[in-house]
Amino acid sequence: MAVYTDITEDDLKRFLDQYDVGELTSYKGIAEGVENSNFLLHTTRDPLILTLYEKRVEKSDLPFFLGLMQHLAAGGLSCPLPLPRKDGALLGELSKRPAALISFLEGMWLRKPEAKHCREVGQALAELHLAGDGFPLTRPNALSLDGWTLLWEKSADRVDEVETGLQDEISSELEFLSAHWPKDLPAGVIHADLFQDNVFFLGDELSGLIDFYFACNDLLAYDVSICLNAWCFEKDGAYNITKGMALLEGYRAVRPLSDEEMAALPVLARGSALRFFLTRLYDWLTTPAGAMVVKKDPLEYLHKLRFHRQIASVAEYGISS
Amino acid sequence: MAVYTDITEDDLKRFLDQYDVGELTSYKGIAEGVENSNFLLHTTRDPLILTLYEKRVEKSDLPFFLGLMQHLAAGGLSCPLPLPRKDGALLGELSKRPAALISFLEGMWLRKPEAKHCREVGQALAELHLAGDGFPLTRPNALSLDGWTLLWEKSADRVDEVETGLQDEISSELEFLSAHWPKDLPAGVIHADLFQDNVFFLGDELSGLIDFYFACNDLLAYDVSICLNAWCFEKDGAYNITKGMALLEGYRAVRPLSDEEMAALPVLARGSALRFFLTRLYDWLTTPAGAMVVKKDPLEYLHKLRFHRQIASVAEYGISS
Structure with a gap:
């Protein structure tokens, strides 16, 4: 539950310029995920999750994880969908870390499930x-x-x-x-x-x-x-x-x-x-x-x-x- | 930069029932504020900030802080606006802490101001x-x-x-x-x-x-x-x-x-x-x-x-x- 990496507005802007996602209006580090840094972005279109992959995640595993989300979403499962950049890539780089933009899923996790x-x-x-x-x-x-x-x-x-x-x-x-x-x-x-x-x-x-x-x-x-x-x-x-x-x-x-x-x-x-x-x-x-x-x-x-x-x-x- | 207090969906629902803010669709702890726990809420209407006031803030100071934001916003300053509950109060309680709902301000802080x-x-x-x-x-x-x-x-x-x-x-x-x-x-x-x-x-x-x-x-x-x-x-x-x-x-x-x-x-x-x-x-x-x-x-x-x-x-x- 932590944000490990801060990002500057210049780096973020350059990163987002590679995507077709509207204009950024806010970004907040969120206390979610143990292994990575996650930010909740608001844009002039839909909210998004920005994930920076920290050391504990193997970079060579990322195509599996991101590809899998895409495959599952295409198969009808409701799960976050990695957004492709204008050049088609699912993975970019930000603050010297592998980084991906992922659709924001509304909903809440249950502390007391029945x-x-x-x-x-x-x-x-x-x-x-x-x-x-x-x-x-x-x-x-x-x-x-x-x-x-x-x-x-x-x-x-x-x-x-x-x-x-x-x-x-x-x-x-x-x-x-x-x-x-x-x-x-x-x-x-x-x-x-x-x-x-x-x-x-x-x-x-x-x-x-x-x-x-x-x-x-x-x-x-x-x-x-x-x-x-x-x-x-x-x-x-x-x-x-x-x-x-x-x-x-x-x-x-x-x-x-x-x-x-x-x-x-x-x-x-x-x-x-x-x-x-x-x-x-x-x-x-x-x-x-x-x-x-x-x-x-x-x-x-x-x-x-x-x-x-x-x-x-x-x-x-x-x-x- | 921390979330100190977690909240359960039941407690949050009871808290939000006291306000007229639409239906909750997500809440995330955000890494913002040194003294308090802050959550970014999405609802079927506008996004909101939920602040839980932790020990380092004197409860007796809260009417000053919340009233000031209201006064400044009424005076034309762009700042977060505490939302009144249906009974008019600006301050409620959640997870045994004083808590307030505050309008979400779009924008980003600058790491490299000019x-x-x-x-x-x-x-x-x-x-x-x-x-x-x-x-x-x-x-x-x-x-x-x-x-x-x-x-x-x-x-x-x-x-x-x-x-x-x-x-x-x-x-x-x-x-x-x-x-x-x-x-x-x-x-x-x-x-x-x-x-x-x-x-x-x-x-x-x-x-x-x-x-x-x-x-x-x-x-x-x-x-x-x-x-x-x-x-x-x-x-x-x-x-x-x-x-x-x-x-x-x-x-x-x-x-x-x-x-x-x-x-x-x-x-x-x-x-x-x-x-x-x-x-x-x-x-x-x-x-x-x-x-x-x-x-x-x-x-x-x-x-x-x-x-x-x-x-x-x-x-x-x-x-x-």
Whole structure:
């Protein structure tokens, strides 16, 4: 939640001269996105988002991200649309950083989603999976099994600072997931980070999905498990089966889940819980004290991981097969 | 530059129900304002600014600030206008903080202002001084001589960490200013913080002034000296007489400066340089290392203070009397 780079009006004007977007009337740095600097622009036409890509984003990944948004929007998904420059390029440069102009999506993310919203999220996720079909670029998921192992090697020594006994527990979990990770499920483009702040609503109606900067190719059902973890637990740590049922029904109404995909959900959900546990753990251990960044608690995802480990039947997620 | 308080959609909806402003379509925390949390709202009508007043602002000062904006806007100044609720109140509450809805002012602040912009700033400052006439509330300037002494008492012990010898130099300066501070100059409402980021332009045309949260009653020419310090020095520390001349001519074209006011400018400019030196010094010494806040260099204002101390004639500011 930060603006890392300031821009001067001269540089911005030169940048905008490459586009056909009307006259600029204001620009404000907005507190949105963890990895990039984002500005909300008003013009004599439509409002726009200007994104400057900071160091944590690989420049070589940008054609995938921007191309994907264009592909999904063309396929009918409501998501931000990168605007081409007059020369056709989707990517430019501003303040020495790669930069893109992106359409502004009206809507608000929900701090307190209800089951009816989870149903819409499930539908939208399935629509995303269908709309991703045919996208010609690919990007491996850097935060799957191999990535988790690398992250774990950097944090394992100190994990007992967070809770004693964790070193053994997480090592065993990684071994289990390596041995049991499903391989033959349907794969495609996944969002991989569809948390509350990446889904906009107008009233109770879902108005669009944003932030495709973790998107990659992976198992579609793994994306479903990420959403179960992000949307269907209460603040006290309890799984809300009503929300889980709504999310899964919403998804399956658009894209049916095979028996194999459903059977794999507990393992996939353990994997996605571990993925967010590990990145939060790493940030927790490496962010200097006093830095004005909200550190997300890794324990939240440890508790989710433990929940999925004791699942006996997928009926516990709310699946009525 | 931060958003300190998040707001939930339910609380925001209840807050907005008290106003007649159309339907909310988005809200974004914006990186603007050091003291408060600011959100840019889009609605089915006009965009708006929502300000949540954080601890550093005295709640008892808010009627002065909000009433002043209303008074100045009614007097023809282009500045943000607080919107009344349906019950007429300018101030409400949101997320347990005092909160106000304020009209959105299009325009951008200049990172690299030129002399022609300084002329417009001078004009606008004089217009503000005239428009402030008749405003019935008053607010003493907490950051004048007495306030400087209090700040100095908190920092004097450690000032030599910034530059050796400063303890004697600043103590002498405070004594000098106490003895020579002008008393009988025209007074009224001043902005007291009219830096670049508080003046908006559309193209080369000044579109409005913002951020009245340091406004108070004080000598009008003291406000002029704040602007000289804020607008008429180059990054290398040199006073730019062309900009100074433009700013002063712009001001005097709207509100003439008396001989006494002009003669007092060097002392007033020493005072305003000391004021920003002292607040920056205090922040410098008390902000924890690693905090993600841009610390402003107090030395910038020490150099300005020294410049004003060696002024032999106000002609050096660019005044052709």
